[in-house]
Amino acid sequence: MISLQKAIQTLGISRRKSADKILKDGILVNSKIIKEPWYELEEEDTIKYEGKTYKISELLKRKEEKVYYLINKPLDVICAMEDPFGRKTISDLIKNKIKEKVFHVGRLDLNSSGLLLLTNDGDLANKLLHPKHEISKTYTVIINGHPTREDLKKIENGVVLETGYKTNPAKIEKVKKQGSNHEVTITINEGKKRQVRLMFKVIGFKVKELKRIKFGPFSIKEVPNPGNIKKIDPEIIKNFIK
Structure with missing residues (x-):
């Protein structure tokens, strides 16, 4: 039973x-x-x-071994294992590369890219997605215009999204001017739907590009190119969720 x-x-x-x-x-x-x-x-x-x-x-x-993979999700790939409209999915990326039946932990939008964790470990997925564990996620975003220090301070202190949800304090690590845009590196420890985009919308800026570069202890450097896949040692996962 x-x-x-x-x-x-x-x-x-x-x-x-x-x-x-x-x-x-x-x-x-x-x-x-x-x-x-x-x-x-x-x-x-x-x-x-x-x-x-x-x-x-x-x-x-079934006595399936628990497995863990990192993948660098490219743009224009649906964060799903199947799609009724025939769009490219995570399953297409891992076909003939991962033999186990895995699923993605969390998600990235169609027009977002970067680091995702794939696993067949349902217990782990629930732990990582539960708010109480506050798993950090870092993104580089390109926004239109030039935010002031006061603008970014609002995000660091937490903002009220259009849904009425008040975000936890965020960490702004780097701000770099790119012509008429700015590149901002931001770390959050929660994962509401489209949260980073909505946070910048609150302070009057549109996110033009979004890439997740860190998830907990894992870095995009381990899978540097779009579509790259890397198997993770289960011991690293065990230490991660202690």
Whole structure:
């Protein structure tokens, strides 16, 4: 037997939302909506989520090694494993390069690039995405115009996004003029949807380019070119999430 929460995490169902959020809405087990995280699943049970059916018998048989990869996501690649409109996805980048069934931890927009972590470890993904762990993420962004020190100080202190959410304090590490634009290096420890773009929008600037260059202890230097992939030692991951 296996708990419903554990099954959701192990299957990678919770890569877009936390298992808690999925269970709050309920998930289909043998065509019945279940919300209890510790609901015990038997070998003959099935889970259905977002149109996909998962057999618990296959999960219980599977003893898959946990794997971790870094990838440098290029521009114009969908941060998804499949796309109904036929656009290029992460799956296209890793085809014939990663044999395990992995998923991405977090996401980058179609018009953003840079560092992503891929794994088949649902437990790890939930830990990294949970706000309490405050995993740092660093980006280089190109914005239009020339921000003042006062503008950037607002971001460093936290701003209220158009959604009403107040961001945590951010760190501005480097500001460099580029003609009529500025390059800014910014580190945040949270990951709301399109957060960096929305933060600069609050102070009156548009992000023209965005690239993630660090994720926790990992750097884009390990996968310097778009499409590059590197397997990570599990011991590094263990130390990272302690």
